Amino acid sequence: MSQANRAALFFEPGRPFEIRELPIPEPRRGGLTLRITRANICGSELHIWRGDGRFKEIATPQGRILGHEATGFVHALGEGVDQDWNGAPVREGDRIAYQYFRPCGRCRSCIRGSTEACRDSFAIQRGPLDEWPYVRGAFADYLYLHPNQAFFKVPDNVTDTMVVSANCALAQVVMGLERVDVALGDQVVIQGCGGLGLYACAIAKERGAAQVIAIDGIDERLSMAERMGADHVIDFRKVSEPRQRVEAVKDLTGGWGADVVVEVVGFAGVINEGLRMLGLGGRYLEMGTFYPGTSFECDPGRLVMQNQRIEAVASYDAVSLQRAIDFLSRHAGSLPLDEVVVDYPLECIEQAFADQDAGRTRRASLVMS
Secondary structure (H helix, E strand, C coil): CCCCEEEEEECCCCCCCEEEEECCCCCCCCCEEEEEEEEECCHHHHHHHHCCHHHHHCCCCCCEECCCCEEEEEEEECCCCCECCCCCECCCCCEEEECCCCCCCCCHHHHCCCHHHCCCHHHHHCCCCCCCCCCCCCCECEEEECCCCCEEECCCCCCHHHHCCHHHHHHHHHHHHHHCCCCCCCEEEEECCCHHHHHHHHHHHHCCCCEEEEEECCHHHHHHHHHCCCCEEEECCCCCCHHHHHHHHHHHCCCCCEEEEEECCCCHHHHHHHHHCEEEEEEEEECCCCCCCCCCCCCHHHHHHCCCEEEECCCCCHHHHHHHHHHHHHCCCCCCHHHCCEEEEHHHHHHHHHHHHCCCCCCEEEECC
16 A cells, blocks of 8 residues: 555646645545545546636646545544544445535525535635645545535445445436436437436436437447446537437327436537427436536527526535435446446556547546555
8 A cells, every 4th residue: 555645636728737746645534534545537627638618717827636536444442533424434444435515504505405506515626735635636546535525435245346436426416317307208319428418318317218319429438327327328529410319209208208318518609509398397407517616508588488597506405415326336336337437557547538538438437556
């Protein structure tokens, strides 16, 4: 086990990451030190790396540590920590999945039960590299989990490869599909078959969707979507016009349109197309284009006349993370959950970003040695 705390520092779009060594944070009362085993490149990190939207203005002369979609095992426990958030005993060496942000519990959103919308959730990710706990992102060997930061033990039948996406992509999908109430008999369209889209296919089917239609333009992703539960796939290389894709969805749904459409492409330009795929009373779930500074065309009159609605979900509550882990355990032997991510060593982080950005890999996972 490494006793160095390597961290990949990001400075600005277009500048390569730099690997530095930082201190390993000692746990304080109520917290714990996590030894990261793998950390994924989430779409949010791609936006930062590319400088999309307002991210093009980001410049950090001292560097910052990106990464949040990760898993690992307990390296050291702080005083008073002996159980996970489900009441299971926890000790050093246990594998855990954690909520990468920490709702404050006191703001207007939190006291109304919407902890996923806490205004102070991400405060723990801010701070200089030379002050404890030093590392505030998952692209490193060690990370500190603060008091009241939710975490759960990982069942033995769930591998690190399966659970690494639970604390962002999978939990977000669980929360999102709950928000738009995907239910028995629904017709669901998934725009995009990256990590989020693949999980959305599987979760929609588990919730009882009668038909899941997945849209992408990469053979491997389309194949994986089918293995994760998609009943039909639309290849946008072959169905190249938005109008044609809308018509294809209408044809597959008996002329009615979708009950739910989920955007997980991360490109605002597909939203208007997705809205047109909805049937009367349909719900549109926006999760992919999380960064500000962009826009899309929308006919509000159509939304009103067809009684449709738009929901947006970025974060999730602690119970959604627990449900995500339970989902993985239930389907560990029936779905290709071990194949959603592709491994890269931390030293190859630049290549991992480039490959994921170019669509050469589904979701790059940085493996810590």
